[in-house]
Amino acid sequence: MKIRVGYGFDVHRLVEGRELWLGGIRLDHTLGLLGYSDADVLIHAICDAVLGAANLRDIGYQFPDTDPRYHNVDSKVLLRDTVRLVAEKGYAISNIDATVCAERPKLKPHIPEMQRCLADVMGIDVDDVSIKATTTEQLGFTGREEGISAHAVALLYRE
Secondary structure (H helix, E strand, O other): OEEEEEEEEEEEEEEEOOOOOEEOOOEOOOOOEOOOOOOOOHHHHHHHHHHHHHHOOHHHHHHOOHHHHOOOOOOOHHHHHHHHHHHHHEEEEEEEEEEEOOOOOOOOEEEEEEHHHHHHOOOHHHHHEEEEOOOOOOHHHHHOOOOEEEEEEEEEEEE
């Protein structure tokens, strides 16, 4: 069996007038993330981790913001397409471990729903999707609530 690991990171600015999507679910918040798609930083970090593990570059290469098909796209579509791309190379996802950095909203109550949503999109067991949330103790751009960032690690395998 061959295994490969990939790492992903994403960040988006918080702005008024946008919905807040994280982990494939909509959260009630006064601000949303700015981006060409729905700007779901958690899904984008996971996509980059999965793509990186399969040596398929990154989300911007696979789904460029110059392509009108991806304008305001639901990031779950990007994740589903990412899973398809790695499957075409003969890989499957073993597990995902991700961390979201945000001061607000508090994410702990939403993590189980995010896990279920992402597991469903990726076609893996919910136990194989770890999501953690942390603040940056009011330090940096996330601490000032200017944006949200996410980190992810993906383990792929091929038998």
